[in-house]
Structures are given as C-alpha cells and as structure tokens.
Amino acid sequence: MEGLFITFEGPEGAGKSTQARLLAEWYQAKGREVVLTREPGGTELGLALRRIVLSRPMRPETEFLLYSADRAEHAATVIRPALQRGAVVLCDRWMDSSLAYQGYGRGLSLEWMQAVSQGFLGGLRPHLTFLLTLPPRLGLWRARQRRGQEPDRFEEEELAFHERVLEGFHKLAEAEPQRFVVVDVQHPPAEAVQQRLREALRERGWA
Numbered sequence: 403m404e405g406l407f408i409t410f411e412g413p414e415g416a417g418k419s420t421q422a423r424l425l426a427e428w429y430q431a432k433g434r435e436v437v438l439t440r441e442p443g444g445t446e447l448g449l450a451l452r453r454i455v456l457s458r459p460m461r462p463e464t465e466f467l468l469y470s471a472d473r474a475e476h477a478a479t480v481i482r483p484a485l486q487r488g489a490v491v492l493c494d495r496w497m498d499s500s501l502a503y504q505g506y507g508r509g510l511s512l513e514w515m516q517a518v519s520q521g522f523l524g525g526l527r528p529h530l531t532f533l534l535t536l537p538p539r540l541g542l543w544r545a546r547q548r549r550g551q552e553p554d555r556f557e558e559e560e561l562a563f564h565e566r567v568l569e570g571f572h573k574l575a576e577a578e579p580q581r582f583v584v585v586d587v588q589h590p591p592a593e594a595v596q597q598r599l600r601e602a603l604r605e606r607g608w609a
Contacts, residue, residue, distance in 0.1 A: 405485030409496040412534035415541030422492045424596045437484040440494035442472040456554040462508035474522040506570025536588040538564035
C-alpha cells in the first residue's frame with residue numbers, strides 16, 4: 403500500500419494540531435497505520451531545536467537553517483521510513499511554513515531557501531496540504547487562549563508580520579492549487595472543518 407503524506411499549514415491559532423489529531427483517529431479507525439508528527443519537534447533533535455527557536459532571538463537565516471536541520475532529520479528518520487511502510491503521515495507544518503514565515507514574513511529569498519532544502523529533501527513533497535486560514539488578530543488571540551502561558555517568540559511578533567505570513571501562505575496555495583486545499587476556519591466548529599478535510603480526501607480517493 404502506498405504511503406500518503408499530508409501536511410497542515412496556516413497562521414497561529416488555526417487549529418492545525420486539532421485537525422491533524424482528528425484526521426489521525428479517522429484513518430486509524432479505517433485500519434491504516436498513522437504517523438502523527440509536527441515540525442519542529444517530530445524528533446528528539448527537533449524538540450531541542452524547537453525550544454531554541456521559539457525562545458531565543460536570532461537572525462532570519464539562522465532561524466531557517468535551524469528549521470532545516472530539524473527537517474532533514476525528520477525527513478530521514480520519521481517521514482520517509484513511514485511512507486515506505488505505506489503509512490499515512492500527518493504533519494503539523496512543513497516546508498511551506500518556512501517559506502511563509504522566514505520567506506514572506508522575514509524577507510529571505512524563496513529561491514535560496516528552496517535551493518538549500520533541495521539537497522536533503524529531494525523529491526519529498528506532500529501529496530496534499532490543508533491550509534487553514536483565519537484573520538491573524540483572531541488567530542493570535544486563540545493561540546494565547548489555548549496555550550494559557552506566556553506567548554512564544556512568534557506570537558510576540560507585530561501584527562504586520564503575521565499578515566505577511568498569511569499572505570505568503572495564500573500565494574503558495576495559488577501557485578499549487580492541485581496540492582493545496584484552503585479552508586476558512588474563522589467561524590466553523592472543529593467538527594465541520596474536519597468534515598471538509600475528509601471530503602477533500604474522499605474526492606481524491608484517499609479515504
């Protein structure tokens with residue numbers, strides 16, 4: 403059975419983790435092996451890098467390269483082996499987040515970022531990407547309510563940064579409409595959003 407690589411993207415507070423978990427339960431009920439993972443933090447190295455990136459100020463280039471180190475380890479030790487086994491891999495954030503946050507948000511060259519990543523990602527690309535969208539101001543409020551603790555370094559960024567990130571996500575989706583499914587999560591309850599994701603998978607024969 404061929405593996406399936408699905409990623410969840412979007413701004414802060416979009417509910418990516420919740421939707422990934424619900425989709426994992428759905429696939430598991432169908433008897434599929436599911437690997438539910440995230441970036442950064444899908445490996446032990448990723449967890450360490452996650453703590454560093456979310457808490458310490460650094461240059462945009464450094465930020466991207468740390469994410470890339472995690473992504474290289476993640477791809478080699480978690481994602482590729484799972485896909486080779488025929489598993490469904492559900493990943494909370496992937497390369498598109500770097501392009502949106504460090505590229506559109508912080509101004510790094512998209513071409514440079516893609517060239518750096520090509521060396522260790524090769525042809526590894528998601529079969530489908532769900533882009534969950536909502537206004538940045540609302541997303542930041544939701545993220546802070548859910549965390550119940552001090553905001554991380556990204557949540558502390560000015561609103562204009564998060565607006566650039568969201569615009570970047572939309573540009574990425576427009577460039578690859580066959581891969582992206584864009585879902586507005588501003589109003590629908592989580593259950594309704596989940597039904598939309600499942601419908602998209604049924605339409606593609608991946609249910």
